[in-house]
Amino acid sequence: MQIQVKNLYHIYSEGMPYESVSLEDVSFEIEKGEFVGVIGHTGSGKSTLIQHLNGLLKPKSGQILIDGIDITSGEVKMSDIRRRIGLVFQYPEYQLFEETVHKDVAFGPMNLGLSQEEIDIRVKKAIELVGLNYDEIGQRSPFELSGGQKRRIAIAGVIAMEPEILILDEPIAGLDPKSHADILEMIKVIHSVNNTTIIIVSHNMGDIARLTNKILVLDSGKLVMVGTPAEVFSQADYIESLGLGLPPSAHLMNELRKRGVPVSRDILNIDEAEEELYRLLKQIEGKIDA
Amino acid sequence: MIRDITLGQYYPGDSWFHRLDARVKIIWTFIYIVSLFLIRDFWGYVIVLVTLALIIGISRVPLNFILKGLKPIFLIIIFTFVINMFMTKGTPLIEIGFLTITKEGLRNAFFMGTRLVLLIIGSSILTLITKPIQLTDGIEKLLSPLQKFGLPSHELAMMMTIALRFIPTLLEETDKIMKAQMARGADFESGNIMRRAKSLIPLLVPLFISAFRIAQDLAMAMEARCYRGGSHRTRMNGMRLRKRDGVAALLIILYLTLIIVQAQGILSLLMMSVIQLIQAA
Ligand SMILES: Nc1ncnc2c1ncn2[C@@H]1O[C@H](COP(=O)(O)OP(=O)(O)OP(=O)(O)O)[C@@H](O)[C@H]1O
Ligand SMILES: [Mg+2]
Numbered sequence: 385m386q387i388q389v390k391n392l393y394h395i396y397s398e399g400m401p402y403e404s405v406s407l408e409d410v411s412f413e414i415e416k417g418e419f420v421g422v423i424g425h426t427g428s429g430k431s432t433l434i435q436h437l438n439g440l441l442k443p444k445s446g447q448i449l450i451d452g453i454d455i456t457s458g459e460v461k462m463s464d465i466r467r468r469i470g471l472v473f474q475y476p477e478y479q480l481f482e483e484t485v486h487k488d489v490a491f492g493p494m495n496l497g498l499s500q501e502e503i504d505i506r507v508k509k510a511i512e513l514v515g516l517n518y519d520e521i522g523q524r525s526p527f528e529l530s531g532g533q534k535r536r537i538a539i540a541g542v543i544a545m546e547p548e549i550l551i552l553d554e555p556i557a558g559l560d561p562k563s564h565a566d567i568l569e570m571i572k573v574i575h576s577v578n579n580t581t582i583i584i585v586s587h588n589m590g591d592i593a594r595l596t597n598k599i600l601v602l603d604s605g606k607l608v609m610v611g612t613p614a615e616v617f618s619q620a621d622y623i624e625s626l627g628l629g630l631p632p633s634a635h636l637m638n639e640l641r642k643r644g645v646p647v648s649r650d651i652l653n654i655d656e657a658e659e660e661l662y663r664l665l666k667q668i669e670g671k672i673d674a
Numbered sequence: 675m676i677r678d679i680t681l682g683q684y685y686p687g688d689s690w691f692h693r694l695d696a697r698v699k700i701i702w703t704f705i706y707i708v709s710l711f712l713i714r715d716f717w718g719y720v721i722v723l724v725t726l727a728l729i730i731g732i733s734r735v736p737l738n739f740i741l742k743g744l745k746p747i748f749l750i751i752i753f754t755f756v757i758n759m760f761m762t763k764g765t766p767l768i769e770i771g772f773l774t775i776t777k778e779g780l781r782n783a784f785f786m787g788t789r790l791v792l793l794i795i796g797s798s799i800l801t802l803i804t805k806p807i808q809l810t811d812g813i814e815k816l817l818s819p820l821q822k823f824g825l826p827s828h829e830l831a832m833m834m835t836i837a838l839r840f841i842p843t844l845l846e847e848t849d850k851i852m853k854a855q856m857a858r859g860a861d862f863e864s865g866n867i868m869r870r871a872k873s874l875i876p877l878l879v880p881l882f883i884s885a886f887r888i889a890q891d892l893a894m895a896m897e898a899r900c901y902r903g904g905s906h907r908t909r910m911n912g913m914r915l916r917k918r919d920g921v922a923a924l925l926i927i928l929y930l931t932l933i934i935v936q937a938q939g940i941l942s943l944l945m946m947s948v949i950q951l952i953q954a955a
Contacts, residue, residue: 400739402686440853440856463859463861466856466858466859473850473853473854476854478854478880479854479855480880481879491855491860492858492859495859541858542858545858
């Protein structure tokens with residue numbers, strides 16, 4: 385077990401009149417190399433949860449074990465945790481600060497205390513990995529780039545630290561379709577090349593269904609569902625009652641079912657949807673012929 | 675972490691004090707601050723403490739919430755205390771090497787320290803029980819007579835409103851950027867002064883950029899809604915003095931009288947004779 389979360393509680397502004405319980409008795413496990421999606425409507429505690437995983441927030445009670453080591457006990461060195469667990473924040477482009485793209489991406493690796501050659505290699509690799517041309521962009525100021533390019537640079541800054549676990553908080557929010565596809569492709573590459581564990585927060589159910597092998601569903605700070613995409617999205621009514629959507633294909637099938645068309649509940653993507661519709665058509669043809 | 679600062683915060687509630695007109699509360703705070711410098715002796719502090727206790731009790735602001743506000747200035751209080759303790763000349767009490775603590779010094783240190791604490795508690799109560807918007811409205815109203823002499827009271831009040839409004843936003847922004855840089859291995863806590871100052875760059879640059887962006891967005895939004903400053907603007911919730919504000923004014927006068935009486939030393943004389951009477955009986 386790489387990540388083990390046990391009975392996690394978190395309260396913001398404890399003791400103030402406006403304190404709010406943001407995580408309540410959350411427990412789950414993640415194996416090495418898994419691709420995990422975190423969904424839940426706005427304010428359900430997704431960002432709060434993932435900030436616990438690399439020790440940026442301290443829980444009120446509960447445990448977080450990374451490879452069996454409890455990171456909530458005061459004894460572990462935070463720098464070791466952050467070396468192993470990379471976290472890309474929501475709207476990471478607002479954290480850029482250096483004069484050049486190269487220096488900004490190098491900030492993380494430098495804090496790890498790597499040698500200059502190693503840093504340069506990693507920076508170059510990370511920038512190419514997020515789909516930008518290092519020679520073209522490396523010496524430019526990050527502030528003169530477009531929004532999508534800034535986002536990529538910010539992500540590169542975390543990737544260059546080469547974490548074993550990469551956590552991304554809504555990495556594709558507000559991007560154009562091309563950047564959207566590029567960044568997801570890049571995450572897939574990182575996942576498959578180094579067997580990096582990926583945890584991704586997203587409101588795009590299509591992406592979540594397509595990429596992940598496990599989904600955590602949060603609602604008002606509680607973990608209400610854990611399962612494979614098929615398991616989670618087959619509970620269409622429940623998911624919708626939480627204020628969440630379904631992947632496009634599952635949504636189509638769900639709407640058809642509501643109109644009385646007898647389609648299966650377990651459709652997640654376009655291929656399965658196509659097959660299911662063929663099956664149905666054949667069935668109808670069979671009936672007409674008979 | 676950085677959000678735990680309570681100085682200048684509003685503590686929501688619906689007590690008699692919360693509902694008082696902001697102008698009354700501002701005037702009260704001024705009188706309170708002045709009164710702290712009129713205190714002569716122990717009995718003066720009794721008056722102030724009883725008054726504060728009453729206000730805190732009735733407005734139901736938890737005491738630990740108020741005391742938390744003292745934390746950032748704790749050092750200053752200690753400093754005042756120590757300086758007064760060692761630097762006052764008089765009858766020596768204890769001698770430690772070249773330092774001497776005098777009787778007068780101890781007395782001074784105690785009075786100055788208490789005065790500072792009371793000063794801060796009193797003025798933070800004003801912001802704790804008054805909504806920021808009402809506070810600035812109150813200041814604007816109180817300053818408006820000075821408009822005749824060219825004081826831009828509306829603009830001043832608007833600037834204060836905006837500043838107050840954006841303190842939490844900027845703190846939130848600071849918190850967010852700090853966490854994001856910490857996730858990249860930034861270390862804001864260790865090292866000598868030079869290193870620490872340098873480690874602030876990854877925090878300050880994005881923070882300034884955010885601040886300018888927020889300011890620009892706000893200016894644009896205000897212009898889009900045709901904001902054009904002072905004259906001829908009316909308020910959605912006009913300020914009106916009510917009966918309770920009258921009561922409060924009477925209480926303020928009572929407080930002021932008590933303070934002046936004790937400043938003349940009459941109160942302590944009176945109390946002394948009462949105590950003597952009790953002892954005699
Ligand atoms: N720093 C904070 N102080 C106080 N309350 C907070 C803070 N951050 C978040 N909250 C509250 O905690 C709850 C969970 O917030 P969180 O940011 O984890 O939600 P989220 O699921 O990430 O939402 P979104 O999809 O909008 O990003 C919300 O009710 C929010 O108001
Ligand atoms: Mg979030």
